[in-house]
Amino acid sequence: MEFLTDNFKHLTTTPENVEQLKKLVLQMAVQGRLTANWREENPDMEPASVLLEKIKAEKEKLIKDGQIKRQKPLPAISDEEKPFDLPGSWEWERLGNVGMGFEYGTSSKSIRVGDIPVLRMGNLQNGEIIWDNLVYSANENDNQMYLLQENDLLFNRTNSRELVGKTSLFSNYRKAIYAGYLIRFHMMNGISSVYTNYVMNSPLHRNWCDEVKTDAIGQSNINATKLKNFRFPVPPLAEQQAIVSKVEQLFSQIDQLHALAQKRINYREKSAKALFSKINNAGNDAELQDTWQTLTSHFHNLTQSKESVKQLRQSILQMAVQGKLTAKWREENPDVEPAGVLLEKIKAEKEQLIKDGKIKREKTLPPISEEEMPYELPNNWVWIRFPFVFTTISSREKQVMTKEYLSQGKYPIVDQGQKLIGGYFNDSSKLIRVKTPLIIFGDHTKEVKYVNFDFIPGADGTKILKFFFRINVEFTYYSLKSLDLGNRGYSRHFKILKNKLIPICPVEEQEVIVTKVKQLMSWCDELEKKIEKRDAYQGKMMQAVVKQAFKMEKETVEVL
Template identity: 40%
Template sequence: MAAVEKLVTDHLDLWTAAIKRKSAAGRGSSSRVELYGIKKLRTLILDLAVRGMLLPQDPRDEPASELLKKIAAEKAKRVKEGEIKADKPLPAIEDVEKPFKLPSGWLWERLPNISFFQEGPGIMAKDFRSAGVPLIRISGMHGTLVSLNGCNFLDREMVAKKWNHFCLEEGDILLSSSASLGKVSKVGNDAVGGVAYTGLIRFKPYKPLFDDYLIRFFGSNEFVRQIDDSKKGAAIMHFGPTHLRWMIVPLPPLAEQHRIVAKVNELMTLCDQLEQQTDASLSAHQTLVKTLLNALTSAADHAQFASAWQRIVEHFDTLFTSEESTDQLKQTILQLAVMGKLVPQDPNDEPARELLEKIASETAKLVKEGKIKKEKPLTPITEEEKPFELPTGWDWARFD
């Protein structure tokens, strides 16, 4: 167990050093890169948590078998009171279904036996209103608590008539079941009485299961693995209650659930701090790289250029350590090339003016032979159009 903790908390520089450019990102600030190592660290923390490897077990804890008895009693009570419908008993979990061995005192249990869940109703756009009952959408799933961001509204009478059993209660859990797999939030005061839209699944865990433990399980690789397996190769992003019916959950004793969630929260806070520090460091690093490279392109003469280049050379291994900074260097090299600052000029070279005259002669020849059409003469290039001063022998020309 000590080795596992060292894996998470020691050598944090290795986790923070692993970054990659976002797939759709261009060039620029640290917002263009993904802190890949810290993202993987978060996943590792959750995977260790649901395997019982994040903390030592306490033999004094009441085992999960006793917890399941209490959960079963709570479920039976809800059925008797008409809050939920009785469902068919699920088969026992076979050994071949269990992906890994659990610690002593833990048990595997099927998800429907520990939590009620339902998918949001199929509501059409024609049912939307300008006010009324909030219809919670995935845009409200970006924090710990469900928000009303991007929500539509439904007629109150229609909700009471058709969708009353979908109305949310405080403490319910909403899970995204579409492309944003893994987004999960609790229902707070703002969303009470609202309805979850299609693409969100509502969970009401049976007590005394600790709902925050279930939330952490939803963020683990084991949850994603079982979802993927249940699709049986289908090329779909969405999953629903059918895929969840056979899911099995690694269930610790209740006391250990609380300890696990507390430790996960502590480590996730550490990851938040690492992200902030790394992002700030990346921003500062990229600003420094940009400033030093800009000094090359803005150098007024050879002396300034040599001085700027010397500053870069002295710290080259520190400056160009990422894909982002290396890419900035490549772009600067190309910019220096077209500015005439990459290599010295040779006064013996035929000037660009002579080249342009030959090009004009060739163009006229192609027009005469009918290979290209004659274009209207372009306006001369004004001084205001020229972005920088060219070396002797160079000239500006319109692309045509």
């Protein structure tokens, strides 16, 4: 127990860890491990076996008085069925023997506006009733027959495989009835409804649901008969109350530590974003260098996520294409040939290729107005319309459909997916020989890839861009990565790309920028590795906590 609580502060940084910790707490609760010290301090408590006899007598009286009907006896729980050993004062019992009701809800059509809400499976979350997305009942008979009472429990009998069996406790916050995909039951005197709700949200119950559910297409089912047969751990009533108190205390501690961790993370992320913004909007080189030094010196303290590194990468690209990475270089190299001369050379090259019949003459691009320019460039840079520097390579006859991809093979396939190489293919007739680097653009996905090796193109949406020889393709690759193309979903983005402006700088400066960006991106790679190492450590710590928490004589209940 101490091992778990001592490591709370290390394991509450993410919602996923919080969820796992709460599962651990509940599993330890139903094993009696949260209250081991309590039992030592209270050795003379009436055992659960006496409580079960009282419940049995109470049920017999209710049957005799005609308040309930006699149900078919439930089978005794064999030793082989018991998932783990319980403390000596506890007992295993079928849920149907310590609970009552087990009734399905209304199947009547609901309405959007009304007075009596109908709780549905979406209203059951993490053991609580969520009063969102409500529908209502207009059936007066239903409003009486299915009216929920204080401490009723609602069990979701039909849902996805992962969610079937989720259970929530109803508190009499407002009048409500329940829908047909739910089963309502309540516990006999001597069994705490809050304790029961914790049991029904523990890994013990989740694993049982996985055992007994009936799967169909798109959904799973656990009926009332199966629910009554759930193996329920019964402690003495006073210990049930002690368990509830302990769980509430630990849950509160977990939530407080998580909130504190999130506050720290949010502060760091905001500080990092502020620096990114300051870098992108630096008024002069001195301000840029000062901000950059602050960021690089403290970035490990400012970020807790790969998302921040992603933002840093984008800031680096923005600085690159705005000339902010090479301000000092330009001071030291004032006599380089300006980009305007480079454009004239590219224009002459295109004219020669048209004359030689290697490319077709394209429609003349309109001049660029000052209003179109997104920011001011250094003096020897120029804006161009992107189509000015490339031509597309037709790949229709060489494309390979996704279903034809091999996991291994002779030739790599480059498509519009996230990975540089999407698969392999063995037909050399499909191969595109790469003499100078190309850029692959995903028409649907907006993925931009720098390719300097022979490859086979993927199917629809893979655009292959070949650049004129005076353009540094890596510099252009970084320029395209810095662009915001919006989000049209799985639609066409190449048309948007062709309407974009990109900056062009002198050839020598393009090479310097590429070198600097590579160095900085390598540094970002190291940051990501540190974050991955930290996350891996937390994962190992969680596994250690799980292992320590679930040491038992029979078997380990899987919660990860």
